[in-house]
Amino acid sequence: VVFVRIELLPIKTQLIKEDDDLVEILLHSVSLNGQTIRDGDIIVIASTVISLTEKRKKAINEVKISEKAKQLAELHKTDPVLIQLIIDENAEIIGGPPGFLLTIWHGIPCINACIDATNAPLGCYMLPPKDPMASAHRIKEEIKSVVGKDVAIIIADSGVVPGKRGTIGIAIGFAGIKPIKNYIGKKDLYGNVFRVTQQNIIDLVASSAELLMGEADERIPFVIVRFEDTNIEFTQNVHLEDMLFPLDKCIFMSNILTKKRK
Amino acid sequence: VVFVRIELLPIKTQLIKEDDDLVEILLHSVSLNGQTIRDGDIIVIASTVISLTEKRKKAINEVKISEKAKQLAELHKTDPVLIQLIIDENAEIIGGPPGFLLTIWHGIPCINACIDATNAPLGCYMLPPKDPMASAHRIKEEIKSVVGKDVAIIIADSGVVPGKRGTIGIAIGFAGIKPIKNYIGKKDLYGNVFRVTQQNIIDLVASSAELLMGEADERIPFVIVRFEDTNIEFTQNVHLEDMLFPLDKCIFMSNILTKKRK
Numbered sequence: 001v002v003f004v005r006i007e008l009l010p011i012k013t014q015l016i017k018e019d020d021d022l023v024e025i026l027l028h029s030v031s032l033n034g035q036t037i038r039d040g041d042i043i044v045i046a047s048t049v050i051s052l053t054e055k056r057k058k059a060i061n062e063v064k065i066s067e068k069a070k071q072l073a074e075l076h077k078t079d080p081v082l083i084q085l086i087i088d089e090n091a092e093i094i095g096g097p098p099g100f101l102l103t104i105w106h107g108i109p110c111i112n113a114c115i116d117a118t119n120a121p122l123g124c125y126m127l128p129p130k131d132p133m134a135s136a137h138r139i140k141e142e143i144k145s146v147v148g149k150d151v152a153i154i155i156a157d158s159g160v161v162p163g164k165r166g167t168i169g170i171a172i173g174f175a176g177i178k179p180i181k182n183y184i185g186k187k188d189l190y191g192n193v194f195r196v197t198q199q200n201i202i203d204l205v206a207s208s209a210e211l212l213m214g215e216a217d218e219r220i221p222f223v224i225v226r227f228e229d230t231n232i233e234f235t236q237n238v239h240l241e242d243m244l245f246p247l248d249k250c251i252f253m254s255n256i257l258t259k260k261r262k
Numbered sequence: 263v264v265f266v267r268i269e270l271l272p273i274k275t276q277l278i279k280e281d282d283d284l285v286e287i288l289l290h291s292v293s294l295n296g297q298t299i300r301d302g303d304i305i306v307i308a309s310t311v312i313s314l315t316e317k318r319k320k321a322i323n324e325v326k327i328s329e330k331a332k333q334l335a336e337l338h339k340t341d342p343v344l345i346q347l348i349i350d351e352n353a354e355i356i357g358g359p360p361g362f363l364l365t366i367w368h369g370i371p372c373i374n375a376c377i378d379a380t381n382a383p384l385g386c387y388m389l390p391p392k393d394p395m396a397s398a399h400r401i402k403e404e405i406k407s408v409v410g411k412d413v414a415i416i417i418a419d420s421g422v423v424p425g426k427r428g429t430i431g432i433a434i435g436f437a438g439i440k441p442i443k444n445y446i447g448k449k450d451l452y453g454n455v456f457r458v459t460q461q462n463i464i465d466l467v468a469s470s471a472e473l474l475m476g477e478a479d480e481r482i483p484f485v486i487v488r489f490e491d492t493n494i495e496f497t498q499n500v501h502l503e504d505m506l507f508p509l510d511k512c513i514f515m516s517n518i519l520t521k522k523r524k
């Protein structure tokens with residue numbers, strides 16, 4: 001009997017600069033790290049390096065602050081520049097502790113629309129990738145065209161488990177993989193049929209990789225996740241919506257939105 | 263240069279029964295799986311098998327339903343038996359979609375106080391471990407006394423990432439490991455000092471293991487997580503509170519509780 005194990009391979013890189021070709025650095029670093037890319041690999045990429053090479057750095061002194069942003073900044077006790085950038089990202093602001101606002105961005109509940117003041121040069125904010133699904137797809141295609149391998153891509157950002165200290169990894173974009181694993185119709189240990197259970201595969205994989213990426217200067221923006229699970233579907237045809245749960249049915253967001261949106 | 267990688271080793275077992283000795287089965291199965299336990303291993307254990315061997319099965323027809331439970335069941339459109347069990351667990355009921363109530367149990371925001379109708383025999387609910395911190399500590403000590411190895415234990419239950427489909431793994435108890443990794447005072451890629459960043463190590467590890475455990479009849483209640491990270495502290499002196507974030511500062515829970523508790 002072969003027991004399927006999971007291997008997580010950290011890919012250390014040079015300091016990535018905004019004019020760099022991200023896929024070139026990935027492939028070069030994979031080789032320097034003594035690895036090769038294989039069909040079926042899941043490559044988790046830190047959103048910060050995608051933002052950087054997509055030139056999503058935003059100088060604070062270039063941001064024009066609207067009246068609306070000023071009002072919201074006062075209401076939420078948060079930097080008006082950050083508020084303006086959140087508005088410009090078309091994110092819905094829910095609110096929260098000063099400086100850490102719950103927002104809904106591309107349908108994803110997240111902190112400050114995934115805009116980051118750390119891992120950004122002084123005097124700048126780093127915006128999230130413009131269209132993370134498109135970025136993931138593009139990187140997947142580039143890898144295919146250069147090395148001929150079919151991989152899945154997950155773009156990981158930081159999130160939190162409600163009520164817990166510290167950050168976990170959450171997927172904000174993906175390509176080549178179905179984000180959930182379905183247990184509908186399967187049976188549990190006692191033969192009971194599961195009614196609705198699904199497993200959030202991409203956030204689980206993003207979180208696994210986050211253990212190696214760290215948040216500081218580790219310079220590990222890529223992690224290869226390698227395991228065989230016949231229940232995970234590698235597929236071309238994926239959409240952002242595949243990972244989103246209706247917010248009015250979400251155990252956390254339903255409790256928040258019944259208050260805020262009514 | 264040695265690049266630290268992570269190995270996740272699934273430990274498949276026989277069907278565990280309520281009179282079984284969990285540590286005996288773990289150690290026997292580790293050996294049958296061709297593994298040995300090493301110092302520094304993190305062993306993730308599914309809460310279901312701890313509940314089972316702690317005889318936390320509850321027959322539905324033995325539950326006495328109070329007036330309060332009846333009222334709350336009507337309010338939340340949820341089985342009064344489940345409500346009564348949640349009350350008996352001393353959990354705070356916040357509310358949510360019918361059948362899936364957000365609760366705060368042992369300080370942890372979770373679904374239905376971690377009481378489960380799946381993975382329970384017909385006509386029963388499975389209560390969570392009575393005191394998950396104590397269970398984790400006891401299992402750690404038993405392993406130490408039998409094989410002489412110092413391991414960390416994480417007890418994993420199911421949680422969700424707000425707004426995302428499917429479940430992830432969340433830690434409800436732990437022993438021998440500091441639950442968070444601190445970046446306070448460290449520097450990011452650009453030399454900026456991090457103000458408050460912490461990484462939620464135990465939920466990341468629990469989620470990694472969840473990729474192998476699955477939710478159905480895989481019979482993999484144990485996963486050994488093996489990697490070297492000098493930033494992870496193995497320590498005896500741990501408390502439940504070490505993993506809990508003040509709810510009034512949590513980006514999700516602060517938005518919920520300002521409504522419910524005022």
